[in-house]
Amino acid sequence: MGSKFVRIALLIALILGIAISCFAAGVAVTIQAPTTTSSVINQFLSRFPFLPTPASSPASSSVETLFKPFWQAWDLVHEQYVDQPVNDEALMRGAIRGMLEALNDPHTGYMDPFEYQQANAPLEGEYEGIGAWVDTSGEFLTVISPMPDSPAEKAGLKPGDKIIAVDGEDMTGVDPSLVLRRVLGPAGTSVTLTIQREGEPAPFEVQITRQKITIPSVEGKILDQNIAYVRLFTFGEKTASELRRTLTSLLEQKPVGIILDLRNNGGGFLNAAIDVSSEFIKQGVIMYEVYGDGRKITFEAKGRGIATDIPLVVLVNEGTASASEITAGAIQDYQRGKLVGTKTFGKGSVQSWTPLVNNQGAVRITVARWLTPKERQINGVGLTPDLEVPMTEEDLKAGKDPQLEAAVQILLQQ
Secondary structure, three states: OHHHHHHHHHHHHHHHHHHHHHHHHHHHHOOOOOOOHHHHHHHHHOOOOOOOOOOOOHHHHHHHHHOHHHHHHHHHHHHHOOOOOOOHHHHHHHHHHHHHHOOOOOOOEEEOHHHHHHHHHHHHOEEEEOOEEEEOOOOOEEEEEEOOOOHHHHOOOOOOOEEEEEOOEEOOOOOHHHHHHHHOOOOOOEEEEEEEOOOOOOOEEEEEEOEEEEOOOEEEEEEOOOEEEEEEOOEOOOHHHHHHHHHHHHHOOOOOOEEEEOOOOOOEOHHHHHHHHHHHOOOOEEEEEEOOOOOEEEEEOOOOOOOOOOOEEEEEOOOOOOHHHHHHHHHHHOOOOEEEEOOOOOOOEEEEEEEOHHHOOEEEEEEEEEEOOOOOEOOOOOOOOOEEOOOOHHHHHHOOOHHHHHHHHHHHHO
């Protein structure tokens, strides 16, 4: 009987999760919730005669039949598994994780409450860990870029570094999202990472002491020769407002041009990308979202940017990803400014992050692909700079920045 009531509670939680997911996804990516949401709820509720339900339909019968093996397996675990009682919450989370993994999309998945909190922390400005944006979609947890002045940067981590072991334990075959949990931890504690780096003959270890990471969205200053420099570290909740304040202050000093530094910016929120792009692009399409059913949604410049005419150069590299590529791609398509640096990461899909009820984490679902204003697909390809300028190991050791120097020269020539 206990299992039956747990099943009922689980179903009700899943039902509410479905309803909220559809609504939240509609808000997050400006799509409307499917019209079948209520019918799906009714189909699940119809399993229980003591709850009011509408008349059954062929669809509800189909769902009932489809889920019979699932509930059979659920009952078998509760009746036969050797170690009782089983953890129903863990089973529920495992069912959701397995369902999303079955889609075979590296950017669609389930995050438990801890993973969700840590994944959102950089966008909210503060968390505890090593200070690096990472990619969990591959075989190993991979560094997209270390954060400025972070333990990861001081330890010498680079974009593309693969974490193949944590504290001496091999991470081969371990879900990168779970590896991330091992890397994160309280400030003051240390973690040893085994790194596989392209071009290195063998893996090597680095020991990093975790810290409380506070991440500014925007940094701005005036360089020599009266050139404004703006660096974006992420596309978070406060990025657009911080950028506008920074630009207002810098433009009051009448600079001859602006360098927008998007290097090692792993992206963030879609609406932040549109707002940021709108500060530099006066009007027109910023990006398109293309859905599986052929629908195309257009995102246009807001029309109130304050830096739409001043000469502009954008710095990019292999750590420039996602929302950063939306901004850089639009600027390049309109020839609003030149891209300088190296080819970008190449993430051209849009995810909806939907918190689940009862603080049970969240689901991240790929809902669309995005295209630049000229309808270029950059997923897996990246953006090629107008002027390719590499950054060598020797440059880093010498404290040189040839990419920034090239951007300065372009503005002075204009």
